[in-house]
């Protein structure tokens with residue numbers, strides 16, 4: 001069967017959450033993705049591993065590829081019997097040359113579908129607290145190119161009609177041309193007191209909004225660079241009441257998350273939800289242990305095990321993967337009691353349909369010892385602890401002192417993530433980063449290893465360091481890193497709360 005099809009998909013205005021469900025499905029099933037400059041590249045993470053991902057971006061006047069070549073590329077890829085997703089910023093049919101691409105596909109007999117996206121003129125004012133229509137101000141709304149060459153004799157835009165004939169006017173690609181746009185509007189009868197907003201990088205943490213009136217906006221917005229939307233009309237005044245996004249507690253803050261790639265998302269999503277610009281800089285990779293000998297031994301003696309203490313989500317995952325790989329299942333845990341350190345660990349255990357029998361109130365080893373002292377005489381009890389290769393030995397030692405037979409097994413290994421992202425390192429040096437977060441001692445040690453002590457010295461004073469708990473803080477302080485944000489509760493929500501209290 002011939003698979004050839006091209007989906008012309010609107011990726012939305014910037015916030016990756018603003019793509020449609022259908023658009024996302026097209027990313028997931030594509031053999032080839034051809035995307036533009038304004039597409040948020042984090043969406044590409046959803047592509048198949050083997051997908052061919054091609055950038056054909058346009059940035060201002062710098063075209064990486066001419067439109068004819070892009071058209072040809074799309075057609076050629078589709079002819080190779082491929083599912084092609086052509087991803088464009090905003091909506092594909094709004095100033096995106098999507099129409100031209102569709103016509104070319106039609107001419108070449110390639111089947112295509114259009115997946116609309118949220119266009120910048122609707123989304124970016126929304127994120128700036130400006131509704132594009134509002135009953136008391138306007139019932140008309142226009143989308144206009146601001147790109148038109150002002151020296152052109154014959155304007156495609158009928159300034160006489162739109163200046164006073166439409167309530168809300170939005171101009172795409174109009175940053176350079178703003179003086180001409182303003183001049184035309186005033187010349188054709190729009191009051192020079194009409195409110196105006198210029199919104200750059202709307203719906204992203206880099207969003208910048210400048211407001212004014214027609215007579216002063218050119219001066220006020222002169223530092224604004226593309227991409228920006230200009231919105232003209234009385235609706236702009238509603239921003240005074242409705243500015244919801246730029247007032248989020250962490251808006252404007254750039255925060256580095258140093259957890260492993262697999263574990264970063266929960267924390268990153270929380271911070272992004274609070275308006276932060278999150279840079280993921282994984283310092284840890286989780287891998288299999290050098291061998292499974294000790295873990296396998298532990299699994300073999302489950303029948304005679306009284307407790308398993310899980311100290312991390314990774315410990316839970318690697319324990320169960322190995323158990324299942326060896327042909328076992330959760331029935332092998334019958335009669336074994338389960339202790340979880342920390343709520344995330346407990347949650348992961350529950351995902352395997354297993355009850356957690358003990359969850360110490362504090363998420364450090366010391367608290368576990370206290371709890372066990374209360375709930376059970378550990379003399380002779382067999383405890384299994386699936387852990388990382390470099391875990392602290394305090395907990396097993398203390399449990400042994402209580403008479404327990406503790407078997408520590410290496411369930412996974414944490415290694416230094418291969419290399420740091422050079423662009424993030426530059427952001428640190430340039431003072432763009434506000435906070436670096438540490439969620440374990442390994443994140444501290446590995447962060448220092450990856451960035452290097454010399455580099456660290458250059459930005460140490462410019463950023464704040466945040467730590468999830470006392471052990472992590474101690475490790476940081478031993479490495480001469482001053483921790484100014486400390487979680488009261490040693491969890492990701494606890495750390496997030498401390499960050500908001502300190503800088504929000």
Ligand code: SAH
Nearest residue numbers: 090091094096119120172173201202228229
């Ligand atoms: N198809 C796109 C528009 C492409 S033209 C859409 O439907 O949104 C490119 C112009 O869109 C930019 O010059 C800018 O005016 C506007 N634009 C796109 N994304 C934007 C954003 N996040 N913030 C502000 N303007 C944006």
